[in-house]
Amino acid sequence: LMPSEPVTVVLSRSGWVRAAKGHEIDAASLNYRSGDEFQHLARGRSNELAVFLDSRGRAYSLAAHSLPSARSQGEPLSSRFTIQAGERFMYTLAGSGEQKIVLASTFGYGFVTELANLHSRMKAGKAVLTVPAGAEPVMPVTFDQEKASTIICATSDGYLLAFPLADVPELAKGKGNKLINVPPKRLKAGEEFMVGMTVMAEN
Numbered sequence: 375l376m377p378s379e380p381v382t383v384v385l386s387r388s389g390w391v392r393a394a395k396g397h398e399i400d401a402a403s404l405n406y407r408s409g410d411e412f413q414h415l416a417r418g419r420s421n422e423l424a425v426f427l428d429s430r431g432r433a434y435s436l437a438a439h440s441l442p443s444a445r446s447q448g449e450p451l452s453s454r455f456t457i458q459a460g461e462r463f464m465y466t467l468a469g470s471g472e473q474k475i476v477l478a479s480t481f482g483y484g485f486v487t488e489l490a491n492l493h494s495r496m497k498a499g500k501a502v503l504t505v506p507a508g509a510e511p512v513m514p515v516t517f518d519q520e521k522a523s524t525i526i527c528a529t530s531d532g533y534l535l536a537f538p539l540a541d542v543p544e545l546a547k548g549k550g551n552k553l554i555n556v557p558p559k560r561l562k563a564g565e566e567f568m569v570g571m572t573v574m575a576e577n
Contacts, residue, residue: 376421381438381468383424384448387413389463392448393424393441407447414513418468425467425492428457429510431479431503433492438468456497465514467492474519476542477502478553480567481509482527485543485550489516504549512568521575527554531566539573 382399385391388410394401402412418424423435434455442448451463467475471490478484487502494500503511515525517539526536535554543551553571560566 376439379420381418381420382444383416383418383438383441383466383468384444385413385415385426385451385463385466386410386448389451389457390448391424391426391436391441391451391466392444392446393420393438394444399444404444405447413463414465416466416468422468422470423493425489426451426455426463427465427467427477427492427503427511427514428463428499429461429505430458431477431501431505431511432457432461432499433494433502434463434499435493435495454497455499457499464511467514467516469516474517474522476515476517476525476539476571476573478512478514478527478550478568478571479503479505479509480512480569481506481561482529482552482554482556482568483550484512484553484571485545485548486539487545487547491546502547504547506549508562508564509567512570515571515573517573518575522573523576524574525553525571526574527571528569529554529556529566530569536574
């Protein structure tokens with residue numbers, strides 16, 4: 375039997391990964407290789423899969439207990455996976471397969487899905503989020519399905535839009551629906567784009 379212990383999966387900007395025991399980890403203060411730095415983290419359990427999302431919206435997964443210790447500098451995900459030239463690993467996720475998440479691109483389109491839809495045994499990963507040319511994934515958001523009620527999206531110009539999370543479609547993969555509007559000309563010119571989102575729970 376695999377023990378179920380809290381772990382923190384830490385991803386560096388250069389795509390190196392490691393796992394620390396516990397959830398009270400200051401990932402930014404860990405020791406990184408020269409020229410590298412903290413990118414993203416996920417809190418999960420040692421008996422779950424750690425998921426990694428690349429800049430093309432492809433998902434890759436590894437058993438969390440198989441990751442190197444955070445006492446080391448980790449190992450490059452490129453040694454475990456085959457990522458397309460010019461792409462990079464951007465985010466990591468962990469949790470049960472039923473965990474709900476929102477995936478979206480900087481072009482403002484997104485959808486709700488379950489973490490299990492990002493699980494893959496293939497070295498080349500699994501196409502999950504359709505990312506248009508010139509865009510990249512926004513940081514994914516996990517949420518409690520029983521409590522979540524509102525999604526808030528933001529653009530680089532500071533525009534915010536809040537609306538019911540129930541209005542966001544639930545898909546296994548794809549592009550999704552428009553979450554926030556960015557003027558097409560500004561989007562094409564790279565002058566404005568979606569920069570983030572969060573999910574708020576009911577009081």
